[in-house]
Amino acid sequence: MAILAFDIGGSSVKHGVWDDEKLVDKGSFKTPKTWEEMKEKLKKIKEKTAHHFALEGVAFSAPGAVNQKAKQIEGISAVSYLHFFPIYDELEALFGLPVAMENDANSAALAEVWKGSARENDTVLFVVIGTGIGGAVIIDKKVHHGPHLFGGEFGYMLLDGDKTFSDLGTAVRMARRYADRKGISQDEIDGKQVFELAADGDPLAKEEVDKFYFYLTKGLYNLAYAFDPEKIIIGGGVSSMNGLIERLNSEFEDLLKRINYKTFRPELEVCTFRNDANLIGAVYNFLQKNQRAID
Numbered sequence: 001m002a003i004l005a006f007d008i009g010g011s012s013v014k015h016g017v018w019d020d021e022k023l024v025d026k027g028s029f030k031t032p033k034t035w036e037e038m039k040e041k042l043k044k045i046k047e048k049t050a051h052h053f054a055l056e057g058v059a060f061s062a063p064g065a066v067n068q069k070a071k072q073i074e075g076i077s078a079v080s081y082l083h084f085f086p087i088y089d090e091l092e093a094l095f096g097l098p099v100a101m102e103n104d105a106n107s108a109a110l111a112e113v114w115k116g117s118a119r120e121n122d123t124v125l126f127v128v129i130g131t132g133i134g135g136a137v138i139i140d141k142k143v144h145h146g147p148h149l150f151g152g153e154f155g156y157m158l159l160d161g162d163k164t165f166s167d168l169g170t171a172v173r174m175a176r177r178y179a180d181r182k183g184i185s186q187d188e189i190d191g192k193q194v195f196e197l198a199a200d201g202d203p204l205a206k207e208e209v210d211k212f213y214f215y216l217t218k219g220l221y222n223l224a225y226a227f228d229p230e231k232i233i234i235g236g237g238v239s240s241m242n243g244l245i246e247r248l249n250s251e252f253e254d255l256l257k258r259i260n261y262k263t264f265r266p267e268l269e270v271c272t273f274r275n276d277a278n279l280i281g282a283v284y285n286f287l288q289k290n291q292r293a294i295d
Contacts, residue, residue: 002053003286004046007061007104007278010078013038015045016276017053018283023276025049035081039094046095057098058091059286061107061278065149073101074149100286105152106143107281108271109136112233114284116272121230125223126271127154129236132166133219137227142288154223159215168215171195171238178208195241217251224266235271245270 002019009031016026027045032038049055063077071088091099102110109126118124124138133155137144144151155166167173171191178194179186181204197205220232238244245268252265273280 001056002049003057003059003283004049004053004055005059005061005279005282005286006042006045007107007282008063008079008082009104010063013041014275014279016279017049018059018280019053023279023283025052026276026279031079038081039090042091043094046097055097057100057286057290058095059279059282060091060099060101061104061282062101063104066101066103066106067149068145098286098290100282100289102143102282102285103136104278105134106136106145107279107285108235108273108277109138109152109233110141110143110281110284110288111273111277112235112271112281113138113141115280116277117233117269118231123227123229125154125227125229125232126152127220127223127232127234127236129170129216129234129238131170131172133169135235143285154219157219157222159218159222165215165219169212169219170216171212174208174212177211178205181208191238192241213247213251217248217255220248220266220268221252221255224264229266231267231269233269233271235277239270240274 002017005016005018007014011031012028013031014028016023029041032041046058062073062082063079064073064083065075067074072084072086073082074084076083088099088101105126105128108128109124112118112126113121113124122140126136126138128134134152135154136152155164157165159165159168175189175191175194176186179189194205194208198209224232234244248268256263256265271277
């Protein structure tokens with residue numbers, strides 16, 4: 001039996017089939033502009049897939065706050081028509097199969113504790129570093145959503161006055177600060193270029209890179225002591241940067257030397273899965289929700 005998986009994003013919808021312990025038959029289509037168009041696309045993919053696989057259910061990774069009890073997507077996202085209606089019921093009627101759904105960041109975290117960097121761990125934080133900072137809290141290999149569905153919304157944490165983790169701890173915001181200080185358009189430079197300029201000796205770029213690492217380390221330190229996880233997994237675009245974990249470990253050593261009481265340094269690791277993470281995690285969520293035996 002196989003599971004059809006979809007990952008709904010603001011610009012595209014990815015899909016694949018989990019069969020024989022691997023993700024196969026992958027593809028994608030442009031995110032439709034309306035819910036009716038979305039349902040038509042999803043149904044066509046399901047009908048085509050059913051000709052080649054014996055499907056037992058459909059798994060979704062979606063933006064927004066997925067309310068498992070109410071069986072709807074709350075909050076806001078780039079795909080506004082997904083929110084605040086009984087989406088589970090409509091999808092199960094559309095497919096004629098059981099449906100499970102989880103938030104995209106939570107799905108990526110589930111992929112890591114199932115098959116990825118945290119497969120040997122039960123209590124894990126997954127920190128996604130993009131335009132802002134998001135993530136997931138995993139306890140006993142399950143998502144901790146919280147009563148307000150804000151579990152893993154690390155970016156709202158205040159780090160300096162009224163400046164949040166998202167304001168201070170991302171490469172995107174680092175690049176914007178550099179552009180403002182240089183008096184150039186923010187569109188002219190990105191985080192990767194600032195890192196390269198710093199490596200080449202640009203003093204302003206080095207200052208901003210140092211600030212990025214300082215605040216990222218400070219945020220991760222706070223999370224480590226709030227949740228005491230076995231491991232913190234770093235995801236998002238910055239996770240592919242060479243030397244990231246080594247630099248963060250060095251920053252942690254410096255931070256711990258400045259603190260006059262005995263502490264621990266959290267175990268940091270980058271994510272294993274990238275483009276397929278949300279699909280794989282959506283499958284794991286489906287298996288958990290349907291109480292299937294999971295290897």
